Amino acid sequence: MAEEETPAPAPVTSADVARLAGVSRATVSFVLNGTPGHRVGEPTRARVLDAARRLGYVPHAAARSLRAGRSNLVLMPASVSAIGRLVSEWVDDLYGELERHGYTAVLHAGRFADPVDAARAWAELRPAAVIALDGDRLTAGAADLLRRAGVRGVLAFASGPVEGVHTVGFDHARIGAAATEHLIARGRTRIGVVLPRERGLGALARPRLAGVESVAARHTATVTPVELAYTRESATGLARRWRGLDLDSVFAYNDEYAALLLHALRAEGVAVPDEVAIVGSDDLVLSGLQQPALTTIRLELPAPARIADAVHELIETGGAAPVPAMEAVLVHRRSS
Template sequence: MTPPAKRPTGQDVARAAGVSRTLVSFVLNDRPGVSIPEETRRRVLEAAKSLNYRPHASARSLAAGRSDVVLLSVPDLPLGSGISRFIEELAASLAASGLTLVTHLAGAHGRPLPDVCASIDASAVIGLEPFDSDTAEALRKAGADVVIPSASGDTVSPTGLIGVLQAEHLVRSGHRRIGYALPAHPRFQTMAAERLQGVVRVCAETGLEPPVVVTTNLELQGAVSAVTQWVERSVTGVCAFNDETAIAVLAGLRQKGLSAPTDLAVVGADDIPTARLAIPPLTTVCFDLHESGKQRAEAVVAGLAGREPAHGFPPAVPRLVQRSSA
């Protein structure tokens, strides 16, 4: 068996270029304040390229005073198109500043986030929702110079604000008996509870009864059963956990010979690509994931440079996308 090829070292580059190992480090790390003749710099870069030399992460970290790794904590959920779009935008924005994004799927059976942060020497950690103060402090002790977003004092999470917007839209449209379509998938329960909290809050603030909560899946018969229960309890508007659940509700309405919004208004969440193709096109609530990714990348770059982001770091705020279903 042929032994694996030996990874080239900085000393190999120095030997090929006819310079010292220290000078190789100065050139490859673009060390400020060091004057190096252009011919020497060119020789080092050509030697590194010919040997396919890549510095170890630890060496880059030592030279820069920090690593170029940014850790993203992703909830242990089925990853839909919205989260995928956010990760793509965030990774591209960070890469433009020479930073590398590493994602970590958080969950009850995974390693604690601060341990992951320490093991990969992450300089920044990003969460999709605010970290509590204890977690933020543990991440900083693990080596993260920047933690985004840090603890929030808001009583409703950004996820819960989705439910607030859904319910407020239905109340403004004249609905006085509201339902909530809870997903059957067990891994969605925590997020669903936060979104439902927003709906419950609006109902309480406007003097309405609590929402009629019905669990449904993405099967037609389950959706028909849910619609039947809402109609029997005089519900006229439904907030669905997400767009897939909302589209299932629309299918259940059609199966019963009913329609949205005439018989039952339906509001989804996340604005997936197929939401506009639903029958009727789905009213939904979503975050601007592209802008959110860019803002977080800007905040990381600014934080690592020891300054505040140019435009601050506003919390993610959802928006209503009004179509025909509600």
Template sequence: MSQPTEQSPERPSGRAVPTSADVARLAGVSRATVSYVLNNTSAVRISEPTRQRVREAAEELGYVPHAAARSLRAGHSRMVLLPTPHVPVGPLYSQFFNDFQWALRRLDYTVVQYGSVGLQAEEAARAWAELRPVAVVSLGEVELTGQGVEILKRSGARAVITLGTQRVEGTHAFVMDQGRVGEVATEHLLETGRRRIGVIVPEEPGLAMFSGPRLDGARRAAEAAGATVVPLPLRYEEESADALAARWRELGLDGVFAYNDEYAMLLMRSLQDAGISVPEETAVIGADDLLLGRLLRPRLSTVRIDMVVGRELAELVDRAVREPDAPPVSRDLLDSRVVRRESS
């Protein structure tokens, strides 16, 4: 039995892995044409019938381009690394990242999610750098440092983009002002005459990066008005919400900012079950403006948050990859405004 070669390695089953040369022979074209078609090269004009023959030949043979070879030709990979969120980010953020990933795919990037639970700073940067991504987009759960950014760039990353609560040197930074979310929610409750306001602080791991600044923002607004804010730890469980509702009148609260719409809906149901009327006894406001909140009775007041559009962020990644020496972009996100409904 002959030994497999680099040009035609063998599969574990013994069948040879198809190569671009095999596709070229079957389609009746050159290997260069196969490369142009399957790598979506726009610089060379190739007729649509030829493109179709190449695609059909590749599909028949089960051939896919080799990512490493493609990276060598381009001088960089097309991989965008997204550290996987290890916190329950909610529907608003999930939709954003779905849109972002689809937009990257349309720009011909390969999106790879990386489980980064337990990794810290430079340790995370080194782990990401091992995959040689052309760009890294971090949610801010790992506190990237300037040194970590330098590690990524030395490994070939042309762009490092952060979405977090602070700017990081050397990155394109989208800063999310979480404090403003709590501030506008509390200002709204104060405007409705509430003076002793509860603020839900989720007990789920990893949410402190959001809930801490939102609590601080609520405190700023209350302090300016001479009102009181009471932090309320809560697990995203019916039992936890019921236990909190059972001592609600003891706490003497007349309003609550419930962190987001999901926690608001959980708490509001428990309050109603405990005989506490909303909004007469307690006004309730969430955040994220989820559709489900509008279907409740009373309809849920909320803070609508305007995030960066996924397509816009994908286009920034593409520009940064093509122009790695361009000055970093820095923008503030989360323009927050109250949508008042019946719950407050």
């Protein structure tokens, strides 16, 4: 399928456009990038646009932002696989809303142990704003670095306020808490909590576990973390040693892990919900179709347009109106 490549020619520059149009580079920059302090007549403008079109010249967003002192880039740090089925359409819609405001949205997938290292890598691209889905990893120091680099807005989904960040309430602990309140109301007292082994999910799983623990502590229920990789082998292994764990219920991180564990338990003859009640999260389409149908948590996220408006406001004015927090609503079905 691969063919021989021709060596890359020298890129077309604004100097080439200037030469072809018979004008100065400053004039080209004025016409194409909107740099201030310059006036040109309509025929000159037309000549520049025609030359740019004929040469296939594309203005450089970075050069434009360097001159204008403004970028139109909105950066969202996140790994693709951690986004998950539920949030992926929401993210796509958010990208669409940002485009409507004239921004270019990009996802930055770099992995960093230190929040300031992460902020430095994002700042190198000089975005106008950063939207952090996993805002509990943002620190005041990271936000400060971003601001010093000219990032005008930082919006983050986080469980609590972060200095210099416009936070939207998004507390994973509430998901675990809602599941646990339901299980305890159904008479269950020995609660397992699935911790996914997949990388990138630990940061989301730990607060869910903490939410389970805080509710269980108020009701003298026990909490047992159980590790599970998203593979048949791991689920089968867990199902085989299930009865030894002596648990009457499990909060399974999300609906995908819940469905995986449900099928593995049934294959080993463990009765759901009689022997073990299962609660997932995210209310995926498939959850209601499992046998038995999965009890789950429905996450009500703020409208993408609302987030895009807040980001635009942050960029334009440095502040924005509060955005309503995420809600976690239990959906009771047959698995609990």
